Amino acid sequence: MLTAIWQTLLDDGDTVLPIIFRSDTTHLMNFSGDKKAWPVYMTIGNLSASARMATAMHSLLLVMLLPIAIKMRDIPLSRYKEQ
């Protein structure tokens, strides 16, 4: 945030738009080996907290769907022990 370059300054009537991101790993299915994904959701801080938190308001939008990183355990155990 501190490294951001403000190309245009706020003018009369402009406001700050805080963007809130939420993310956690999500289990998709059990078949073909526990598929998981890492969705990233966003919402805006201009919504009052009570409206933002209410599930019925649908204020969270999915903005990114990340794959899960391949884990270290993919290395065979014998080689893993050598390290």
Place this chain on the structure above:
Amino acid sequence: MPPDCNAIADGPLESSDSQSPHFPATLAYPNAGLPCAYVSQKGECITSSNIPYYLFANEEEFNFAEVATTKGLAGSVIEGLLKGGCCLKHDLKHSLKSNYHLQKKIDQMEDGLGVDSWEKCRLENITWNEQHTGVPIEFWYRDITKCAKSLLRQLAYAEHLLYAPQQRFDEHGRHVYSEMHTADWWWEWQLRISSAELQRHTRSCLRCADSDMADLA
């Protein structure tokens, strides 16, 4: 600034209403954003006077689409209704030819976040670990400014949207924090990235407000 404006209240307040009846002094940032009229993303202004059921020809069609999507009707049921000999009017069956056409129209609806908003990104040569080097990864993402615009455009949020940061003080003159727009950082950023002329104007407004609040106390 009122005295003790940096003192933090003992506990977080449960209040989330913007009216704040039990804050004797609420200082709103002057000339921060205001809600403006509905502007279509495609640049063409769709007002309620010309086509109220835009994308759908009439009320009947719109209502059918609304029921079909919000009540969770299965695709085959919609298909059957539109193609079969149900008691739907002929022009409705004529304009909405099939479930596919209906879904196409719904995707085009004016929130700008249909299937088209997703973009695919592919990063080459990602190294996970020793075994997996040079693995390409693919992921899907959306433009966050489009998402933010879409959220701001929702009529359902109109009464819940806040544009101006506030400073709230209780009866002892202590600064109280509850909602996001009462936090210091929003206020500071609003001031920091304002143009110089606006900053001067804002400071003069705030001085007036401060003297008013001093009178109140």
